[in-house]
Amino acid sequence: MKKLLFIFCFLICANAFSQILSSSVEKKTIALGEVNHIVITINNLKNEKVSAAPENELLPFHFEEVKDSISQNPDIYYRRIEFAVFEEGKFTIPELEFKVGEKVLKTIPYEIDVINTAQKTDQIKDIMNNKNVKLEATDYWELYKFYILAVIAAIALIISIVMFVKYGRKSKDSPVVATNQTLKELDSLKKKKYVESGNYRSFYVELIDISRNFIAKQYRLPADVLLTDDLIDLMKKNNTISQENERVVEDVFLRGDLVKFAKTFPDQQTMEKDFADIRDFVKRSSKDLEFENLRKDV
Known part of the structure; x- marks a missing residue:
């Protein structure tokens, strides 16, 4: 116990x-x-x-x-x-x-x-009836603004590409660019003072080289590879260059060939005139192209 x-x-x-x-x-x-x-x-x-x-x-x-x-x-x-x-x-x-x-x-x-207490026969009822809500313009904007902005951006991109392809790409050898570039080259030639120093051979060699390159770019003629006589003959047959400009090119190019082979000795006045004539020819070239385009349209 x-x-x-x-x-x-x-x-x-x-x-x-x-x-x-x-x-x-x-x-x-x-x-x-x-x-x-x-x-x-x-x-x-x-x-x-x-x-x-x-x-x-x-x-x-x-x-x-x-x-x-x-x-x-x-x-x-x-x-x-x-x-x-x-x-x-x-x-x-x-x-x-x-x-x-x-x-x-x-x-x-x-x-x-x-x-699982749910039965197949149970009916599911909404707590509230559905309501129709009237949407304002601002509501639609909030709903679809990203889609709208994407479409606008795509359209703007397409327009930009078309405008760039059609108008934006200014070729380096377009008439305006070729003219301005050649005028700059002529100014550079003048600054070398070949005329004042009497270096006529260097003057005509460079003047004709500048002119040949310009004709090749502006008029699509093989001026940079043709002999002077062949080029003059082609210009007259082609009818792209006006008669006034043809005469300038013919006179200066023939004189340049004579100078290069020491068959003539131009004075300062002649050299200055040839330089001015070529410069005016470059400036007038746009009129030749306008006339050519009109002729093609007709």
Whole structure:
């Protein structure tokens, strides 16, 4: 009898001075997505630290934790976890471990039965009837502005490409560019002062080279490869260059050939006149091209 009394007193004292873990689940059967909860309580902590899985990570995979709240004071640890399951079937909440100081406490496992309460005959009703909303121009703009801007950008790009191809690409050998370039070359020749120094041979060599290149670019004639007589004959047959300009080219080119072969020695006045005539010919060339274009149109 004394032994039984001793054992009974020992158990009472052990329970009085040890931590007690308790747990409970609200429902063992729940519907899909229904919120359930489990509560874990540890009493008689005596300022011992409780270690467990962090918030929202205590329950296993299938249990979607909605809310995990923890409170603790020197004697009691309280944890309430709200959860839901979104699959049908039976799922188990296993033993959950809580470490109090150096001691490990475990809850009992729970089996949760998840059922689908929806029936095929159930009618789904809208909370509210659909409403017709009248859209303003600004609403349509907000809806479709990116498509509209993309179309506008594509059209602008196409127009830009067409304009560039048709008007924007000014060829380097276009009439205006060829004329301006040749006039610059003639100005450079004049600055060399061949006329003033009496260097007639260098003057005519460069003057005729400039003129030949100009005729080749402006009139599309092979002036840079033909002999003078052949070029003059081609100009007269081609009828692209006016008679006035033909005479200038013929006179200057023939005189230049004579100078190159030392068969004539022009004076300064003649050289200046030939330079001025070639310069005027270059400036007048645009009229030849205008007349040629009109003739082609006719």
